[in-house]
Amino acid sequence: ELQLVESEGGLVQPGGSMRLSCAASGFTLSNYWMHWVRQAPGKGLVWVSFINYDGSTTNYADSVKGRFTISRDNAKNTLYLQMTSLRAEDTAVYYCVRGGALRSLDCWGQGTLVTVSS
Amino acid sequence: EIVLTQSPGTLSSSPGERATLSCRASQSVSNLAWYQQRPGQAPRLLIYGASSRATGIPDRFSGSGSETDFTLTISRLEPEDFAVYYCQQNTGSWTFGQGTKVEIK
Numbered sequence: 001e002l003q004l005v006e007s008e009g010g011l012v013q014p015g016g017s018m019r020l021s022c023a024a025s026g027f028t029l030s031n032y033w034m035h036w037v038r039q040a041p042g043k044g045l046v047w048v049s050f051i052n053y054d055g056s057t058t059n060y061a062d063s064v065k066g067r068f069t070i071s072r073d074n075a076k077n078t079l080y081l082q083m084t085s086l087r088a089e090d091t092a093v094y095y096c097v098r099g100g101a102l103r104s105l106d107c108w109g110q111g112t113l114v115t116v117s118s
Numbered sequence: 119e120i121v122l123t124q125s126p127g128t129l130s131s132s133p134g135e136r137a138t139l140s141c142r143a144s145q146s147v148s149n150l151a152w153y154q155q156r157p158g159q160a161p162r163l164l165i166y167g168a169s170s171r172a173t174g175i176p177d178r179f180s181g182s183g184s185e186t187d188f189t190l191t192i193s194r195l196e197p198e199d200f201a202v203y204y205c206q207q208n209t210g211s212w213t214f215g216q217g218t219k220v221e222i223k
Contacts, residue, residue, distance in 0.1 A: 044214060044215075045204055045206075045217075046214065047213060047214065050212065059211055061211070062119075095160060100172075101170070102167040104172075104208070105151070105153070105161075105206070105212075106172060108162065109160065110160055
């Protein structure tokens with residue numbers, strides 16, 4: 001069974017850092033592009049970041065560029081998102097997502113809530 | 119950045135009725151996908167490449183359109199279809215529309 005399981009989020013102070021991880025099972029991570037997508041409470045979906053098969057290419061939304069870093073460890077079947085200089089507006093549920101056909105997003109984790117507040 | 123505008127914002131319908139959701143892009147896009155999000159759940163892929171159904175998606179869901187104008191049609195609404203629907207494009211980077219809520223009338 002395809003599964004993406006994000007690590008537990010939590011509360012972090014403004015200006016702080018947090019690393020999310022996402023464990024993939026039921027498929028070989030190295031065969032897929034991967035993404036992070038977030039959703040602020042009561043709001044819509046916002047794409048955050050993308051990484052290609054071997055991590056040689058990444059891309060970020062302007063809102064997180066320079067603060068967030070996406071990476072992957074294919075040997076461990078795990079995706080990461082390192083978040084620094086966190087702001088209140090980064091408060092959201094963060095989803096780990098697999099890239100699918102024609103650049104769609106075909107498998108989603110259950111999401112993890114990150115709250116940035118003092 | 120390509121902006122996707124979905125309409126209507128909210129669609130009030132009854133089970134068994136046909137629902138038509140629209141997604142308009144600010145410039146031509148090469149690929150468009152549709153997602154469904156039920157309350158308290160993660161989104162799931164319904165349609166990719168504008169008109170191809172994802173694995174396991176019932177055939178009452180269909181997608182159409184090209185360039186800047188796209189449509190998701192649900193031929194006969196089932197109780198489990200009342201949810202929020204998002205379109206998403208991936209020309210350059212990835213962006214989502216703001217969503218259409220399909221609610222029970």
